[in-house]
Amino acid sequence: MVSPVVTGPDWIAVDWGTTRLRVWAMQGSEVLDNRSSDKGMGSLTPEGFEPALLELVADWLGDRPVPVIACGMVGARTGWIEAEYRPTPCTPLDPLRATRPLVADPRLQVHILPGLSQIDPPDVLRGEETQIAGFLARNPDFEGTLCLPGTHCKWVRIASGMVEGFHTFMTGEVYALLSRQSVLRLTIGDARPDMDSFLEASAQAATNADMAPAGLFPLRAAALLNGLTAEQGAGRLSGLLIGSELAAARPLWSDRRVVIIGAPELSALYAGALTQAGADAHQMDGGELVLAGLTAAASALTRTT
Amino acid sequence: MVSPVVTGPDWIAVDWGTTRLRVWAMQGSEVLDNRSSDKGMGSLTPEGFEPALLELVADWLGDRPVPVIACGMVGARTGWIEAEYRPTPCTPLDPLRATRPLVADPRLQVHILPGLSQIDPPDVLRGEETQIAGFLARNPDFEGTLCLPGTHCKWVRIASGMVEGFHTFMTGEVYALLSRQSVLRLTIGDARPDMDSFLEASAQAATNADMAPAGLFPLRAAALLNGLTAEQGAGRLSGLLIGSELAAARPLWSDRRVVIIGAPELSALYAGALTQAGADAHQMDGGELVLAGLTAAASALTRTT
Structure with a gap:
């Protein structure tokens, strides 16, 4: 099936993990279209990220520059460009501290969201901070622990909308x-x-x-x-x-x-x-939490820019 | 360097593990020659064992049949032929319970030594029983625990010359x-x-x-x-x-x-x-313990046959 051509999304949401790349064409919090490929961080060198992204989103782009909000291993030291780790305790997201890779195509304004770190015991996460932000956008009063099983399982202590600490x-x-x-x-x-x-x-x-x-x-x-x-x-x-x-x-x-x-x-x-x-x-079911977190980040960026 | 041709060993000692095959031409407890190859159990199908053995020992053989005493993963279910597990507590070796694979070359009388098993907690070993027998041949009064580190570490409780139990x-x-x-x-x-x-x-x-x-x-x-x-x-x-x-x-x-x-x-x-x-x-240093154990097995077989 060929996706219908979508023009003029306000912004583009990107979940870029080790093995998968997923993108959404967004108008505010509304999804216009979505696509994915197997061009995960693990299979790309730094020069490969912009072409891999354009392969999925080029026909969504018009004449104006579009914000692209990305999270996940795309920001690892071995990814596109290293995005910082924000030390806990802190809120899960601060999109103003996103890292901006240089891009050749002027229509792309890429923001790679920071991960989180902890000093003792030493720990890091990348991508889950956006899921956590998505969860808190829907459950702002939650107090307790989030358990995110997977290849690596993250246990995250939440209080007053902040990540107090975590353990992988x-x-x-x-x-x-x-x-x-x-x-x-x-x-x-x-x-x-x-x-x-x-x-x-x-x-x-x-x-x-x-x-x-x-x-x-x-x-x-x-x-x-x-x-x-x-x-x-x-x-x-x-x-x-x-x-x-x-x-x-x-x-x-x-x-x-x-x-x-x-x-x-x-x-x-x-x-x-x-x-x-x-x-x-x-x-x-956490299927949509990454998109909810990316949407919260896009909304915060729009309010402040 | 070409090994000198050795004729007439009394018996042949074989340590056949997952990755290596080592053989010794023996007269009693004296080593006449030794060789090795990378034809371990893991790289062979059942038909491959006799040719892999002959490749190393053929020029040691004369007209008479020669006992070949083998230990290790050669006796695993996925090896040449499955040798039994003797349940602990028991002595480390009982060469009379060796398994005899069918061989095409009448000069080979192959004996594959049994491994050891334990019911609770369930455990098995193969090859280490021969090292343990070699250790006990030299230290018959030992009481305590043998710790055999490696890919899998075996802890073996020894008392009165018997293996009381073990844990991998x-x-x-x-x-x-x-x-x-x-x-x-x-x-x-x-x-x-x-x-x-x-x-x-x-x-x-x-x-x-x-x-x-x-x-x-x-x-x-x-x-x-x-x-x-x-x-x-x-x-x-x-x-x-x-x-x-x-x-x-x-x-x-x-x-x-x-x-x-x-x-x-x-x-x-x-x-x-x-x-x-x-x-x-x-x-x-356990380098020679397998050979000491195989020698003890050969000596026991000679006494009883």
């Missing part, structure tokens, strides 16, 4: 490496986690952090000796890793409301493990 | 995947661990098991924000993983003598972390 866990990436590339690939591979096995293992690991290092190889041995299935192995591995994450993140969820925002299947695992551990946890 | 940790494989393939590759890669950073992190993780999941991503952030070097990152990652292994393995080392047998550099890390944690730990 590499659980998703560790799971992918162990299930597909370690000796456990012979047991697990791409199998989907069995929920009973997941909940049993996450309860064990959430109360005994030794379980995660000690319980990995027994998954292979149990497949060889006891006929553990791939789905049970996937459930136990995921449970051991997420359970030990919950144990280490306990101060972030034990006495406050938690909202889990991420892909539905992975979020359901976190929700199940958190609820089983006694947390006040709620799952939320 | 995937620490080496987890380190390799995280340092070379996760986001931490941008910080660590192939850097060698800084010892001070290693000892600091292993002490933290040995006393607080939450450190290992919580401390991974901060290594990347500390490199971005604080100039953490690759060597410091390698030391901290190794320390977090080995420290959490020590915490989980505490019952295996806290009240007994530990002998660490493995590659010198990795063994030195385990020795440093164990000593710092108060263990009675000793490092030992």
Whole structure:
């Protein structure tokens, strides 16, 4: 299907992650059109970003310059141009501190939003600050913790509209490496986690952090000796890793409301493990939060420029 | 250099792991010659094992059949032929329970030694039983724990010449995947661990098991924000993983003598972390233990056949 030609968007919203580039043609908060490509940050050199962007948005451009508001790994040190990290505690977004890459096409006014940093323990995030801003635009009075599972899971403490602090866990990436590339690939591979096995293992690991290092190889041995299935192995591995994450993140969820925002299947695992551990946890569809955050940023820029 | 042609070994010793094949021409316990190739189990289909063996030993063979005593992953389910697992507690070796693959060349009498298994927690080992037998042939009165670091680290409780039980940790494989393939590759890669950073992190993780999941991503952030070097990152990652292994393995080392047998550099890390944690730990060169174990097996076979 060919997209209808759209002319004259007020501004363009861009979510530019490691593997995907998504763009929206916007009039205020209204979406006129949207497109995406696989030209993520990870596949581009600095010279490649402007052409990759134009490939998707050129026919939206008229004669006037258009603001382009971008978030995500596009602003990493290995991206288009490094955007700063704003130190927490702070509001999730300050679009006036966006970084402006030099562009050859005069119709593009690109703003790359800053990420967030934390000194102790050292931590950084990029892209999630825009999701958080989108969440707070819709839930301005929220007090509690946001849990954003994915390749890296971000736990973010929110109070009075500010990000107080946050903690990143590499659980998703560790799971992918162990299930597909370690000796456990012979047991697990791409199998989907069995929920009973997941909940049993996450309860064990959430109360005994030794379980995660000690319980990995027994998954292979149990497949060889006891006929553990791939789905049970996937459930136990995921449970051991997420359970030990919950144990280490306990101060972030034990006495406050938690909202889990991420892909539905992975979020359901976190929700199940958190609820089983006694947390006040709620799952939320986060599909549109990035756009809501980019819209809040565009609105702030318009008010001040 | 061309090896001198050796004829008439009494028997042939074979250490056949996942990545390497090593063979020795033996007269009793005397080594006449030795060779190796990269035809490990991982690169062979079942039909490939006999040719890979003959490639190294054919010119050692005369007219008479020669016993070939083999240990290691050659006996895995995905190896030449599956050799059994003997359930612990038991002696490390019982060569009479070796598995005999069918061979086309009548001069080869191949014996693949059994591995060891444990029901609870489920665990298996293959190859290390022969190193353990070699160690016990030289230290028959040893009581304590053997720690065999490597891709997978095996902790083996020894009493009265028997293997009472054992526990496998995937620490080496987890380190390799995280340092070379996760986001931490941008910080660590192939850097060698800084010892001070290693000892600091292993002490933290040995006393607080939450450190290992919580401390991974901060290594990347500390490199971005604080100039953490690759060597410091390698030391901290190794320390977090080995420290959490020590915490989980505490019952295996806290009240007994530990002998660490493995590659010198990795063994030195385990020795440093164990000593710092108060263990009675000793490092030992294990280079010849497999051959000592295979020799003990050959001697037992000769006595009984």
